[in-house]
Amino acid sequence: ILEIVASLLSSSPVDILRLMKIAFMRVLNQVAASLGWPDEALHDELVRGFRITGLQDASGVFGLDPRPASGTKEDLLKQSKHLRPALWAKIKGAPLDSLGRELWDITYAEYRDKSWLEEPRTFSQLEQLMPEGWVPTRRFPVVQHDKLRPIDDLTECGTNGACSTLDKLDLRALDETVFTAMLIMRCLESRCFALRLDDGRVLRGRVHPYWLQHPDRACVLVKTVDLKSAYKQLALHPDDRRFSVISLKDPADDEPKGFLCWVLPFGSIASVGHFNRVARLVQRIFHEMKLLAANYFDDYPLLEVAELSQNADRCAKAVLELFGFTWAKDKDEAFSPCTDLLGVRAGRLAMPDIRWIERAHHDVKLDDLDKNVFRMLASRVASGKPRVLTASTSAARALVFTDGACEGEEGNQQLTIGGVLYFWTGRAWFTRWFSGFVPAELASSWRAAGKRHLIGPTELYAVIVARHVWSRFLDNTRSMFFIDHAGVLSSCIKGTSRDSEWRKLFLAFEKIDSSSPSLTWYARVPSQSNPSDSPSRGSSDFPTFGSVTCDVASCPIAKCSLRAVVSEVGEKGVVP
Structure with a gap:
């Protein structure tokens, strides 16, 4: 690490960020090895960048759910000869509204202020830069909670179709958090505990009088630590940058421009798996630090009793900063008995309809049963x-x-x-x-x-x-x-x-x-x-x-x- 720090004096800003990231990743790799973490390829990919095409090997962290690609990246490059001008024309033909202008401003700031993207280039400039082929990825806006969020459509351009995945993500954060809170409460009520470990042993004991004499000390509190711009904290492999050229219309001349991407794009199916591999390692380190942490993508729900809550909060943030991860200070809240945890889960019956409508490329007509299902969902969300x-x-x-x-x-x-x-x-x-x-x-x-x-x-x-x-x-x-x-x-x-x-x-x-x-x-x-x-x-x-x-x-x-x-x-x- 000292050798890397010494080389920073003669480096450019982009190189400085890269060298610092390598230093953080070396520390992370040593910790992962000491824990016997099964994802042995993670360190090399963190340093060199993650691929978003081809076969994504099983990490050993999740179960298996093979999802083969519909084609190879070689096929995609051949098809891109005709696909590039078609997608470019589609972007040029789309009207530019206020959302489109705001989308450009956000994207340009990602190049100018954050170094996530290279400078904007025209079609001919991109052709000269990558004569072997490249794929324009259309960027479009989605408004969530009065905030515009850029989404990159890697399915339309074929990049997602050239990616095979093996990992099956398990998302159990809400269940784990609720179960842990209930377990603590039961132990306090019964004044003893008996926990069966993975190896079959049973951990037995009594709750210390310190917690029983002052129940307010043992009040269960919760909060969420959120990673900031999570995917953007991970690098894209240089060889796969041609498969995600972020493309949108420039309000200055009403012409499309393309940005080569340095970081994982939001919209790639591979990005989801890669980020969750990193997120689960961080969760494992949290556990090693005796933090009651769950994980849901870029959110880490934390549980702790009131007396230890401030210590847990500082410890979690110190771990993230030690390994070079940025947490969202603007979303940070103190531990509390009540929190907005991972949104709302309601209306299982309506969710398949919502997903089907979302994927539909045509107008969807709802029958009476569908309408009743959505009325039930609306009722449960509004007043359930x-x-x-x-x-x-x-x-x-x-x-x-x-x-x-x-x-x-x-x-x-x-x-x-x-x-x-x-x-x-x-x-x-x-x-x-x-x-x-x-x-x-x-x-x-x-x-x-x-x-x-x-x-x-x-x-x-x-x-x-x-x-x-x-x-x-x-x-x-x-x-x-x-x-x-x-x-x-x-x-x-x-x-x-x-x-x-x-x-x-x-x-x-x-x-x-x-x-x-x-x-x-x-x-x-x-x-x-x-x-x-x-x-x-x-x-x-x-x-x-x-x-x-x-x-x-x-x-x-x-x-x-x-x-x-x-x-x-x-x-x-x-x-x-």
Whole structure:
């Protein structure tokens, strides 16, 4: 590092920044090696620059999800001979409005003030500079929270199509942060802890009286440390700069100009993976520093008890500065009991529609179901109650089993459902159950939609009815739903389905769940082990725990009671 610092005296400003970055990266590499970090290629790429075309090797940090390229970068260079003038003409033909002028000012500042880009060049200048070929990347503006954000379209120009990726990113920051906060609260409530480690050992102990005597010291606080212009802190490999020539119209002469890029462009699928590799290493270093840190792209949610919060804040920022990363001072806030953490997660049912509309290249006409889905989303965002998670160790828990049955010939099937609830009050178990026939009007609507096999919607309908009938037990409660139909289980986990009839059922579920959401986990149960198979087929012979109550099932869609399948209460197999 001293040798690098000594060479700064005779270097240009751009070279100084590069040499300083190398010094920081050498320190980062030594720390990564000491931690046994699996991404051994990261250091070389940090120094030389990251590629955005070709095969991106697996990092060893994430799981695998191979996504092959649609072509090679050699193919892209051949196609660029005809693609360049077409994209250039498209940029020239687009009208220049106030957003376009602001976009130019932001882009020019990236060259003049930040050294992220080279000087603007004309088409002929770029042709002379790169006679082997280059690809113009159209830059367009997106306004977010009254702020203009430049987006580089690397899909339109074909660069993303020439990139293959192997890593599957896992984004668990919100879950990890909430779980950690609840774990701390449980330990404080029980005054002891028992944590199972990865190697199977159990870490046991008691909470120190220092925290128990003054509860305000142990108040759980949260904040987020945000990296500033995250992708722009990582260099683009020199050989791949030709595949991302940032291009937009110059207001001075109304002609397109192109900027060669020094840093990772925002809009490259490779940029996402490369940045997250770096971000996870930083998170690992945070953990080594005993910081309770999660990671979501360029955000690091931090948890800490009040007494140690200032120390945690300073420590996290010191780590970032040590390795040459810039954090967003303008967004920085103190630790607090309440914070805007990673935005809002709401309306799983609407999200596939939003993504589909976003990708569509034509006008999209919404049907009545789509409109209802978006009304539900708007309602939950505007006035929905916040989700409450109970950290208490004595909180109630519910185990729900559902099943459906279709008996008889096609077109004249008898559709029945059943459900069994095992509920833990905190002191004792009790059992509730129901059975019922699917309303004729609902079955007719499924057949009218062209469905021949009705077991799928029947099984899903059983889940909806169970959530409706047992709302007073499931509202704001931890619950596990056990389902023996693979398709229904998969759709419940995702919270949606491509099938319009199934989506109608999920819309009914969201309406029930919106006021007092249940914290639900969905799991598979083999049909032979499913106790709700019995009531769905007209039997009350299934295992029970504690007192037993038979509930009258009702339909949240047709607004009617369901005729019970079980006509007589038989003997139940009681489990001691």
